[in-house]
Amino acid sequence: MNNRLRKITIVGGGTAGWMTALILDMVMSRTSAPKDRPRICLIESPNIATVGVGEATVPRMPRTLREAGIAERDFFRETNASFKLGVKFCNWNTDAKGNRIDYVNPFAHGQLLYGLDAAEYFLRFGNGDRDFTA
Ligand SMILES: Cc1cc2nc3c(=O)[nH]c(=O)nc-3n(C[C@H](O)[C@H](O)[C@H](O)COP(=O)(O)OP(=O)(O)OC[C@H]3O[C@@H](n4cnc5c(N)ncnc54)[C@H](O)[C@@H]3O)c2cc1C
Incomplete structure (x- = not known):
């Protein structure tokens, strides 16, 4: 019997959930072929909002974005981000x-x-x- 992990379910589509999905996808795409990767499924609640406060990121964020192939310029535009001083x-x-x-x-x-x-x-x-x- 094949015990390969086939699916990962992340419950919650807030900061933690989406960052986890992004990083799992990044790591798995480096280490295994598409057919061998587990499917990532993220469940969001239609009724419960995210905490929704202004969240400052940590200094490693630009590197994480680069590793994920996301241009900082696009990230700022799509998330309506700003510099938090x-x-x-x-x-x-x-x-x-x-x-x-x-x-x-x-x-x-x-x-x-x-x-x-x-x-x-x-x-x-x-x-x-x-x-x-x-
Ligand atoms: C005033 C304030 C300022 C903050 N500033 C910062 C900051 O500057 N930098 C920083 O890093 N952090 C900051 N934080 C902390 C940060 O906001 C939280 O740590 C972070 O948002 C938590 O992420 P989360 O994904 O756990 O929660 P959330 O982003 O709130 O997401 C929770 C998700 O779970 C879903 N959910 C809940 N219940 C269910 C259910 N039963 N079934 C399915 N889905 C469900 C919701 O719909 C939502 O999508 C701040 C927090 C506060 C309150």
Whole structure:
């Protein structure tokens, strides 16, 4: 009797499900002929939506896309993606007058300027006495 794996079923068509399908397909297409590969079947629920939040990818993503033969340009267009540089927390706190204020948590800091973090300096003191355009 042939015990070959014939079918892989992935339940859930969110990030985890589709990435799993993509990577399984990539790996199997490298290691076996089409007739020997298990069929991948992905089940999506028509009633339960994905979590649907803005998801930042990890630094390896461009390499994964290249390995899958997907052009980054096409990926951006088809998924309506953008570059995510930080997270904005709306109404996170109040200022001295009690007004609600937002807070942006950046993913990466810029380079130091004359030993100072320009963004933090600017948020705290405005331009102050430093001319960063000089
Ligand atoms: C506010 C917020 C911000 C986040 N930011 C990031 C981020 O920046 N980067 C990051 O990597 N992650 C982020 N995450 C986490 C990320 O969104 C989740 O880890 C990821 O979406 C989980 O993927 P998933 O496929 O498990 O779930 P989902 O993408 O939600 O997909 C679940 C799928 O399962 C299906 N399903 C559910 N029940 C059934 C059923 N009974 N039968 C069949 N199908 C079913 C649904 O229809 C859906 O298609 C964030 C999460 C939140 C809440």
